[in-house]
Amino acid sequence: MTLAPRPGRGTVRAVPASARMASGVCNGTLGELFQGPVAHRGKRAIGVISFPVDRYSWAYFTEGCGDAEPLPALQKASRGARLFLRRHGLRLPRGRWSRHTELNVGVGMASSTADIVATLRCLFQFFGMPYDQIEVIDILSRIERADSVFLDESALYLSDRHEVAERLGTSVGFHTCFVVEPGAVDTAGVTPLLLGHYTARGDAYRACLEGALAAFRAGDVVGVARAATTSAALSQEVLPKVTHDAVAANRRYFGADGVFVAHTGGVIGYLFADRLARKRMDELSAFFGELGYQCSFAWGGYGGA
Incomplete structure (x- = not known):
């Protein structure tokens, strides 16, 4: 796959025709090992220590078939994609989004957060851009109160403020x-x-x-x-x-x-x-x-x- 370079802000660039598919993966959770009030930097917040699990959601973008400038079918994942593309002045070529998940919806397995993060990781890969965790947190903060599934370690995470209070290894x-x-x-x-x-x-x-x-x-x-x-x-x-x-x-x-x-x-x-x-x-x-x-x-x- 030939990957497009990251454009500067304010430019609009489609990926080259040689790119065919990109994917992003994110694990879900089995709820939390802790959830409750946290006093952090003089303010009260809702803190969670998420319990990540080896169950995953996948997002795929296949170029060259489907709709022009397509978006994912899921509402929150679609919003995440729009925010990402607008932020970088990018557009997607004609193509098709698809997904697969091992996570139950609406039961506390962070399925919607995992869908958003998998979509963003797919976009980072498709456009040949390095994964930016700070950007992911910022986009999540504009969509929902989230779990810390975008991390690769345990953490005390302030879910209502989208802030990592302490990394726990x-x-x-x-x-x-x-x-x-x-x-x-x-x-x-x-x-x-x-x-x-x-x-x-x-x-x-x-x-x-x-x-x-x-x-x-x-x-x-x-x-x-x-x-x-x-x-x-x-x-x-x-x-x-x-x-x-x-x-x-x-x-x-x-x-x-x-x-x-x-x-x-x-x-x-x-x-x-x-x-x-x-x-x-x-x-x-x-x-x-x-x-x-x-x-x-x-x-x-x-x-x-």
Whole structure:
């Protein structure tokens, strides 16, 4: 593939006819290891420590067939593409967008953010431009409250302010068993409810966050799992999961190091520092099956799988 050079601002340039396809990929999340109030630089914000998972969304642009100056079909991805093209004074030639995803929509797996980031990465590749994380954050800030899936490490991310408060490295990762409860959560719609809960339980959230950050800094996987369990229990007070009580009650029986949830979604599951034995996978599958759910297994976070 022949890639076009990056043009200067204010110019308009199409890619050469020899370019045929570009792609961008972005992982999603299994919710968060922490979500709650954060005091940062004298201001209050909503902080998340996202739990990235090895499930992905792809964006493809194929040149030479399809519509003139095409845009992705998904509304948020389309808006991200328009912002990118306008920022750089670019236009796309005739072509076709396509996508594939392994992420459930509306359940807390950061599917829309992953779609936007995959689209932007596709555009960076198509135009032969270096990936610019600051630009990605700026574009996301104009579209939605986002997770930190554009990073390649864990972080405390201020999702409402689109700011990385602290980078937490790549030493923490977990084997997981999880399910997705039915129904979608409107993140924007429940934000006032969450803010009230954060105020009422401020001390508990501060202690939870302090424990999570200390564990991340020390590379203490079990300590991170402990903090995630506390954060999940706090979330249960305001946006409850149907299966939470049963999952929490059986954590020790299954030898799990913690419980995690998508705080504004339907994902809930167990955290394991060590790889699961086959028999334990069978037992977990039966347990969640009795609760009426099909479970999945995945690697989440970073560190050695």
